[in-house]
Amino acid sequence: MEGREEMKDSLQRYIDSVKDQLHSLSRDIWSRPELSGCETNAHDRLVRFFSQQPGQPWTVQRQYKLPTAFRASWGPAGESVLNVGFLCEYDALPSIGHACGHNLIAEVGAAAAVGLKDAVERQPDPLVPVKITVLGTPAEESGGGKIDLIQAGAFADIDLVFMAHPAQQDVSFLPTLAVAEVAVKYRGKASHASAYPWEGINALDAAVLAYNNLSLLRQQLKPDWRLHGIIKHGGEKPNIIPAYSELEYFLRTPLLSELNDLKAKAEACFRAAGEATGCQVEIDYISHPYFNILPNSTLENLYESNGKALGMEFPEQPAKFYGSTDFGNVSFVVPGIHPFFYIGTDALNHTEEYTEAAGAEKAQLHTLRTAKALAMTAVDIVCCPELLQRVRDDFRQAKLEQK
Secondary structure (H helix, E strand, O other), rough: OOOHHHHHHHHHHHHHHHHHHHHHHHHHHHHHOOOOOOOOHHHHHHEEEEEEEOOOOOOEEEEOOOOOOOOEEEOOOOOEEEEEEEOOOOEEEEEOOOOOOOHHHHHHHHHHHHHHHHHHHHOOOOOOOOOEEEOOOOOOOOOOOHHHHHHHHOOOOOOEEEEOOOEEOOOOOOOOOOEEEEEEEEEEEEEEOOHHHHHHEEEEHHHHHHHHHHHHHHHHHOOEEEEEEEEEEOOOHHHOOOEEEEEEEEEEOOOOHHHHHHHHHHHHHHHHHHHHHHEEEEEEOOOEEEEEOOOOOOHHHHHHHHHHHHOOOOOOOOOOOOOOOOOHHHHHOOEEOOEEEEOOOOOOOOHHHHHHHHHHHHHHHHHHHHHHHHHHHHHHHHOOOOHHHHHHHHHHHHHHHHH
């Protein structure tokens, strides 16, 4: 226990000693927001950060399996090694920049990783050999970069994984929703809308009918199911009956196992609109489905204990969260934790106010405190094989309960 506390004290001191570097890293990413898959500046900045760290060097791989992903690793190799993973996100939103605070996610992952590395380096004889891996995971807001990395084998050698997401509260676990993104295209027939409208087949009518069908469907959905969408294309000119229209929808359910049920209901609405108007309909799922996050009570309890020691306050009844993340898919293949953290504002994510808060000085205390709590939780696992076994047991049980 004494060695464990020494490691926790050490990593806190180290993170404090490099807080200016970490803030600079975060601000550089925040001030140059980049959309999913285009995060070249953030990628280069994080690669430079890990390449320039003192002490035993990190092995840094640029463009790791994806053009804007990276991998930084430190420590020994071998089957008996415990490989602790930290994830960095860094994509932004269209028009409003880092309104989900992904610059702070990158900072948390980087801070926790270098803090844990310093603590492990100072231990002359750890119970198990420890390796630390940082994955830069692009395209969370659109596309699911973590899913591409899973499929490419990036998580195959990682034993447990940590990241944290900015929010309005400190909480060790919040359920997220599984989500499928669907594009629906209607094809009709153009005609002069005034001279001979009877010759046309109106694709916009199909889109509007589908939109209304889904709006009415909400009455019969379970309380935690969600669907929402937009009409992306509805025609060219008012005097031309639209021959083409397109919608895009997100379909969300608390459990991955429920998602197919909602997809079937939505598809029936889309097809009915095509049949009613005489339009051809195409239904395409245009990105990877995101899974719901699996809980891990052992990691959550450890994180709360460490967070409270650092001054965090965890609400007894945290506010619900109805968003989605590709970390959910990670949680099905590697035991992990994805807490949410307060950044000094009550502004809501995906707003201009949250963008401002994510770049503010006030967010730094909360961000570095979160990084410390994650690294301290990793120390608990590194120093106690029994806890590692409990984490793995929780992981297996959570997966069984999804079936």
